[in-house]
Structures are given as structure tokens and as C-alpha cells.
Amino acid sequence: MRILLDKFSKSFGDVRVIEDMTLEIKDGEMLALLGPSGCGKSTTLFAISGIHKVTGGRILFGDRDMTGVPSQERNVGVVFQSYALYPHMTVADNIAFPLRIRKLPEAEVKRQMEEMANLVHIEALLNRRPAELSGGQQQRVALARALVRRPNVLLLDEPLANLDAKLRLEMRSEIRRIQLETGITAILVTHDQVEAMSMCDRIAIMNAGQIIQIATPQEMYRNPRTAFVAGFLGSPPIAFIDAVANNGMLTVEDADIRLPVPPNAETPPDGTPVIVGIRPENLGRDGDAPVRGRVSFVETQGRENLYDLTLANGRVLRSIQRVSDDVSLNDEVEWRVRSDQLFLFSQNGERL
Amino acid sequence: MNASRNIAEPARAPVGAWAAPARVRLGWLNSSKGLGILLLMPALVLVVLFFLMPVVLTGVFAFTNMSTATGITGGAYQISPGALRVLTDRHGMGDLAERLGQPTYVVDDRGLAALEEMGIDPGIIAGLRRQYSGETYSSRREFERDIRNLPVRPDTRTVKRISEVFSRSLGNARFRSSTALIAAADAIDPDLTEEEKEALTATTYTGWTWTNDNFRRLATSRDTTRVFFNTLFFVAMTLTLFNVGYAMLLAITTHYIPERPAGIFRIIWFLPRISPVVIYVLLWKWLAWDTGFISAVLSNFGVRPRNWMLDTAANAWFFVILINGFVGASMGMVIFASAIKAIPESLFHAASVDGAYRWQQIRHIILPQLKWPILFVTCYQTLSLLTSIDQTLLATDGGPGGATEIWSLWVYHTALNNYAGNLQYGLGAAMALVLVVIGIVLSLIYLRLFNYNALVAKPRIEL
Numbered sequence A: 001m002r003i004l005l006d007k008f009s010k011s012f013g014d015v016r017v018i019e020d021m022t023l024e025i026k027d028g029e030m031l032a033l034l035g036p037s038g039c040g041k042s043t044t045l046f047a048i049s050g051i052h053k054v055t056g057g058r059i060l061f062g063d064r065d066m067t068g069v070p071s072q073e074r075n076v077g078v079v080f081q082s083y084a085l086y087p088h089m090t091v092a093d094n095i096a097f098p099l100r101i102r103k104l105p106e107a108e109v110k111r112q113m114e115e116m117a118n119l120v121h122i123e124a125l126l127n128r129r130p131a132e133l134s135g136g137q138q139q140r141v142a143l144a145r146a147l148v149r150r151p152n153v154l155l156l157d158e159p160l161a162n163l164d165a166k167l168r169l170e171m172r173s174e175i176r177r178i179q180l181e182t183g184i185t186a187i188l189v190t191h192d193q194v195e196a197m198s199m200c201d202r203i204a205i206m207n208a209g210q211i212i213q214i215a216t217p218q219e220m221y222r223n224p225r226t227a228f229v230a231g232f233l234g235s236p237p238i239a240f241i242d243a244v245a246n247n248g249m250l251t252v253e254d255a256d257i258r259l260p261v262p263p264n265a266e267t268p269p270d271g272t273p274v275i276v277g278i279r280p281e282n283l284g285r286d287g288d289a290p291v292r293g294r295v296s297f298v299e300t301q302g303r304e305n306l307y308d309l310t311l312a313n314g315r316v317l318r319s320i321q322r323v324s325d326d327v328s329l330n331d332e333v334e335w336r337v338r339s340d341q342l343f344l345f346s347q348n349g350e351r352l
Numbered sequence B: 001m002n003a004s005r006n007i008a009e010p011a012r013a014p015v016g017a018w019a020a021p022a023r024v025r026l027g028w029l030n031s032s033k034g035l036g037i038l039l040l041m042p043a044l045v046l047v048v049l050f051f052l053m054p055v056v057l058t059g060v061f062a063f064t065n066m067s068t069a070t071g072i073t074g075g076a077y078q079i080s081p082g083a084l085r086v087l088t089d090r091h092g093m094g095d096l097a098e099r100l101g102q103p104t105y106v107v108d109d110r111g112l113a114a115l116e117e118m119g120i121d122p123g124i125i126a127g128l129r130r131q132y133s134g135e136t137y138s139s140r141r142e143f144e145r146d147i148r149n150l151p152v153r154p155d156t157r158t159v160k161r162i163s164e165v166f167s168r169s170l171g172n173a174r175f176r177s178s179t180a181l182i183a184a185a186d187a188i189d190p191d192l193t194e195e196e197k198e199a200l201t202a203t204t205y206t207g208w209t210w211t212n213d214n215f216r217r218l219a220t221s222r223d224t225t226r227v228f229f230n231t232l233f234f235v236a237m238t239l240t241l242f243n244v245g246y247a248m249l250l251a252i253t254t255h256y257i258p259e260r261p262a263g264i265f266r267i268i269w270f271l272p273r274i275s276p277v278v279i280y281v282l283l284w285k286w287l288a289w290d291t292g293f294i295s296a297v298l299s300n301f302g303v304r305p306r307n308w309m310l311d312t313a314a315n316a317w318f319f320v321i322l323i324n325g326f327v328g329a330s331m332g333m334v335i336f337a338s339a340i341k342a343i344p345e346s347l348f349h350a351a352s353v354d355g356a357y358r359w360q361q362i363r364h365i366i367l368p369q370l371k372w373p374i375l376f377v378t379c380y381q382t383l384s385l386l387t388s389i390d391q392t393l394l395a396t397d398g399g400p401g402g403a404t405e406i407w408s409l410w411v412y413h414t415a416l417n418n419y420a421g422n423l424q425y426g427l428g429a430a431m432a433l434v435l436v437v438i439g440i441v442l443s444l445i446y447l448r449l450f451n452y453n454a455l456v457a458k459p460r461i462e463l
């Protein structure tokens, strides 16, 4: 089902958390709400699920205006960050709870509950209580409980935050598999960009209660609208340096660096101060614009090495390269930038 | 340590020998065990004095027939009409009782000596000694006829005085010890059997004795059943309606209303608990008196003023349960409210999106998670209601006509305060002991329940 937030705002007392936010989630799509802590991601989910009343704007499920409908009647499935499993009920009862509340016949409840347990692979745990489950198992139960009512939309509030690295990886593909299998519209709240990029069809980047950009992960990585978006995606993150436009080139003062203006940007007028964003994978042995500096940090990541390159003016660029033995700490090196992959931003972070 | 070393210097050997054990003697203070016992001492003394002692004394008193009549120290032996009746009725020694109860006159040396003291004519004394010494009379008239027949004939007044002196009746005589009693009885009836002696000592003793009678009386008395069911009714109603039921209602409603009014509301319900009992109950009495609030209001509608609290048994119960319940509700309210507060808010959010409306949230989320607190409050309040006395004592004092007489009040009335004036300490102690035993048994059951709960909660499995 298509979900539409239409100029929705939310404030707590005097604190305006979300202002005039418009966001469309397409039918069957999985959308990531990505943003730093406190930017209003959970608030948005709570508004969609009806737990909080919105202060302004409309919320539409399909064509139906749900703004005033209580959460009990919205038929949304929510996986809370803490899972919020009912501690006094068994796994089976937890999953069956939404169905029993709807007074479905017990045989039907049982059938659907078991079907859902099979889907998330917890058939063997049905008689346990939440306290007797591992984090990942609890997570699956929460997912099953959210899905069992065949909700209009599935809302996931940082569902992987409490899991260890290995389990997180496992559950990432698991949740995506289930979402694709059920074809349900889903919103995943996260502040982990890897999670957002690997699991979702599209990403909405939020900051301070506003959607900055919505795009597919690829598109967003290749074509960030602002420096904030560019800085949010990518690991290790993009590095920014200040430069000045000069005769169709970008010069970095005190560092003897001259970079051509990338083809994706218009040439700024001479003397314009700009911010140049260089992703670590675009600084290395091959490229077209030379950059000199001192290797100030080396981190081996197995297949690749991660380097910090300190320029003459003290700014630091990051580079990721295949492992080689010819560079070591404190070496003076001359590497190259692939200038066609640079991003140019104005001083206030807007893409040029 | 250095100080003692310095002092020890001049006379090393003797002082050193003394100093070493001194250190050892104080050493126990340094061990946590020794210090612990020392610090616990005042508490231990208090526990023994004010808890253990009363319980033990109650246990001891319960097996005696102590009362105002017997006193709590020892007693004497008195052949009272009552004692003789007991001898007849309970021991079937009617003959003995009759003999002991009859006036008896024995002409013995003691009496003759007494006559000399009184300055009676020596001729009369000599005549008595010569003619009647050793004679026993069971009738005063017979004896006095014989006296008049003496050669030196005394006047009527003297005859009376003489017969008085020889009166050896045991009726109403008091003896310090059982030997004195038996000696006196032997004088009247020399061939008493051992059995008769025993029965006589037992029945004439005025002090307290050891007995199981209290429990036999409790087991057979109709009052016991009545008071037992009164107590059961009182505890069950107060507990379910107020201590748990009303407390739960308060806790849940205050959970769903905003924080500030909820706080004020809770404090209001705390007032009965923290106000002095006497004042609290007086307010209720004032409310219910025949010149009180209820009567005053209802008199406007032509209702005859009356004491609403003691008017009928039903009214009395109504007030007793209300008065006790309002005091007890606050504890459950606080415990339940904090337990509800401890339920993560996300559970309520989850229940909302799962389709549960408020009532269903209460039923499926709150109540199941309050199982423990409910059990705890039930246990705690049963015990405290069983022994609670002050509110009921001040409000109805068991009235009207014993309708609201609950066990604790019954104990108090039997042992410490009743209209008849005979305070039956022994019986009261036996009643109290029954209550103590019931309390201990219930506590053990409850402890068992709690432990059981702790056991069934399996440890969380870590991944």
C-alpha cells in the first residue's frame, strides 16, 4: 500500500520536531529513513503508526486519510527498537496477540501464527518466553508479530541496533527476504548507512526534521544533493577540503594542489570559495590530478589498506587502496585524484 | 600497638604476657562476624523483648486458666461452696463434699485452751474437758444442748461463745498450702482416700493451674464459629474490595491520567494511612452519629436520625470494611502503580498498534504482569488484616451485639476488656495463639509460593 505523508508536522509542546515534511513510500517498496540521532525518525514512525497524534498535515494510506484514525485501526506492523515483546506470553502467544485481539477464530489464529513462525524460522521456539530467547530470536518474534496481521505497512525502528555484528548481517538479508516475499510496504529507520544501502529500495536522508534527499542507494551515493548527504553515505567517509575557483581550476591554498572542475558541476566564477569532496576510493595511484602529502595513518583491512594523507596545509584526505608494501607511515607521497569523481559544494553545503 | 609496646618496655615479661591476650581479646571486634553481632545486639534485644517474649508468654498463658479470679501469681486453698459443687458434680464425691461442708464441732484441747484465754468460768472448762473431750458433733443445737447440761451451767450468750470456739467447719476456710488443707480435712474425716485428697486439693485451689481446657472450649464453643466466619468475611471483603480491588483501580486510573493530577490523587488516598487512627475513626463516627453528617443530611428528607454505624449489623459491616479498606488501599495502590510504571512504555505502544484498546491493554498487558505484586499484597494484607484491631475497636467495638466481633477483637475482649469484669487471660492467650498459628501457617504457604515463583523463572539464555 502506498503511504503518503503530506506536509506533516509534529511538535512536543514548544519543541517543533518535524515541520512540513512530505514523503511518499511506494507500494511494496522498502524505504530507509536515515539520519543522525534525534533528527525525528522515530517521531515519523510514531506518527505513521498513530501512537503520536500529528500536529499538522495529513497521513494517507492508499487513498484513505488516516490522520485521525487511532493506532488500533490503522493496521500497521511495528518492530520496536527494544522489540517490545510481551514478557508474560510465550512466543506463540506474542505472535498470535494481534489476531486474538481481532477475535479471529482460534483455528485460524493458530494457522496464521504457525505460518508466520515458519516464515521467520522460529517454529522450534513457540513455547518459550521472550526472556529465554537470544537477541536475534527476539527480533524474529517481533517481526512475526508485526507481520502476522498482514499490515498495510511495516515499520521497523532500528531493528538491528541491539544485535552483534554477525547477527546484524544475517538479519539484514533475512528482513529483506521476508519483505520481498510478502511484498509489503516497509519503512526502515536506521542511522547505519550500510544497513540503509544494503536493505532498501530507496533511502530518505533526514536531518533536523527535514527530508534532505530521497533516492536509490546508488543514485544517492553517486549524486548526493548536499555535503551532509555525501558525508552520511560511504565508509570510510568522504573527505572535504576547502578550495577556490581560479581560471576554471580549483586551487587549494597552502597545499599546492590544483584540481580540474568535475564534469558534473558547473565551473564557478573565479574567486568563489568551494568545498571539494573526495571519496577515499578516488584518491590513489591512478587518476589525473596529483596530490602531495605525508602518510599520517595506515590501517590494514585485509584486502585493502586505509590511509590518511595529510596535506601541506594540515587538512587530511582519506584513501583506500589495494594492499602494498611500498608505502609506510610518514612517507612523503604523490598520489592522484580521479577528478571526474569529485563533488563540488558551495560553502553552505549545497551541491554545485 | 606502638603505645602498648612502649608501656611494656620497663617490665617486659609480666606486661608482655598480659598485653598479648588483651590484643587477642579485642581481636574479635576486628572480625566482621564479631562486629556484626555487636551491632546487631540492640536489635536482637528488642526482638527478644518485644517479639519473642510476648509470643512465648502467649504460648505459656494459653495453657493456663489464668483470669482476674485466679490472679497471675500463686493462690490458696479454699473450701468454697463453689469448690464443693465442683467436687460433687465433676468428681462424684458428693458425700465428701457434704461432710466437708457440714458445720462440725470438735471438743479438743485447742478449743479448751482458747476458752481459758477468753476467761470463761474454769468450772465450765473443767466440765467440758471431763465429760465431752474428744466428742464430735455435726449439729450446733446438739452441741449446745450438751453444754447446757454441764454441771456448771453457762448462760445462753456464753453457750453461743463456747460453741463458736469449737466450730471446726471447713466451709470457707482458707489454707496456705495443700498439706494444711489435707491436715484439716483429715481432722474431720480421718479415712480420706488418696483419690479424694487429690480431688480436694485440685478443686479448692484458687490460683491458676495448667490446663488444656482453653482449647477444648475454643473447639466446642459456638462463639468460635461465629467469630471465625466474621473474621473470614472481614478479611475477604476488605482484601478483595479494597486492599487489592480498589487499590488496583486507583493504580490503573492514575496510570492513564497525566502525571500531576495522578500524584495529587495518590496523595489524597494516602491520607487515611498517615492520619492518626483515633482521629481518622472519629471522623467516620462523626459522619455516622445520630447527630452526625449523614443523619443531618437525611433528616431533610424526613429520615429519622440514628447512629448509622451501629444501627444494623449490615451497616456496621459496611462501615468497618470501608474504614479498614481505605486505610489498606494506599499500600496496594503504591505497589501496583510502581509496578505498572515499571512496564516499558513500548509495550503499550506495541499493544496499541496490535489493536488493543485501553481495556484490552489492562486485561492483557497490565494485569498479567501484576501477578507478583497482587500476590504479594494479598499475602501481606491477609496477615495484617487478621491481626488488625484498632480501627474496628474504635469504630464499632465489635457491635452491634457482637455482629462485627472479629478474632483479634475477641481476644482483646476476652483477655483485656469486658463488661463481666472477669478477664480470662488464659483463654485469651489461647485465642491469640490460634491466630499466631494461623498467621505462621499462612506465612509459610506464602513464602512457599514466592520461592516457587522465583524458581520457575528460568535464567535468560545468553547468545
Ligand SMILES: Nc1ncnc2c1ncn2[C@@H]1O[C@H](COP(=O)(O)OP(=O)(O)OP(=O)(O)O)[C@@H](O)[C@H]1O
Pocket: A012, A015, A017, A035, A036, A037, A038, A039, A040, A041, A042, A043, A044, A191
Ligand atoms: N515525548 C517527547 N517530548 C519532547 N520531545 C521529544 C519527545 N519525543 C522526542 N522528542 C524530541 O524529538 C526529537 C526527535 O526524536 P526522535 O525520537 O524522533 O529521534 P530519532 O531520529 O528517532 O533519534 P534516534 O536515532 O536517537 O532514535 C528529539 O530531539 C527528541 O528530543
Ligand SMILES: [Mg+2]
Pocket: A041, A042, A043, A157
Ligand atoms: Mg529513534
